[in-house]
Amino acid sequence: MNKTIPDEIVDAIRSRCNIVDIIGSYIPLKKAGSGIWKALCPFHQEKTPSFSISEQSQNYHCFGCGKGGDVFSFVMEKEGVEFSSAVHLLAARCAVVAAENIPDKRMNTAEPAADNGESAGDPQK
Numbered sequence: 001m002n003k004t005i006p007d008e009i010v011d012a013i014r015s016r017c018n019i020v021d022i023i024g025s026y027i028p029l030k031k032a033g034s035g036i037w038k039a040l041c042p043f044h045q046e047k048t049p050s051f052s053i054s055e056q057s058q059n060y061h062c063f064g065c066g067k068g069g070d071v072f073s074f075v076m077e078k079e080g081v082e083f084s085s086a087v088h089l090l091a092a093r094c095a096v097v098a099a100e101n102i103p104d105k106r107m108n109t110a111e112p113a114a115d116n117g118e119s120a121g122d123p124q125k
């Protein structure tokens with residue numbers, strides 16, 4: 001697995017994107033208590049809501065099918081995309097950073113090609 005997206009971007013998105021707003025844009029939510037929201041699970045068929053979202057921990061969990069996670073895994077699951085796409089999508093949604101500022105699979109950045117093309121695992125700039 002290549003880790004192309006810096007943690008600070010992921011953290012910025014996580015802190016700016018309220019999971020309640022994001023999930024609420026996909027499915028209708030009902031407030032079920034202080035910081036707790038419930039919904040019909042989007043990942044399995046059900047008649048009574050067992051899908052719950054915690055605003056405090058910014059996590060969701062379905063007691064019916066067992067799916068759970070954070071805002072990124074929700075988008076990945078719901079949109080059927082991989083992590084980097086979910087990050088791009090949420091970055092655009094929450095206006096954290098312009099999507100083109102997020103390094104993605106070796107796209108050309110503003111820099112001209114560097115001399116040392118193969119810099120696998122180099123944490124420095």
Ligand SMILES: [Zn+2]
Binds near residue numbers: 044051062066067
């Ligand atoms: Zn479920």
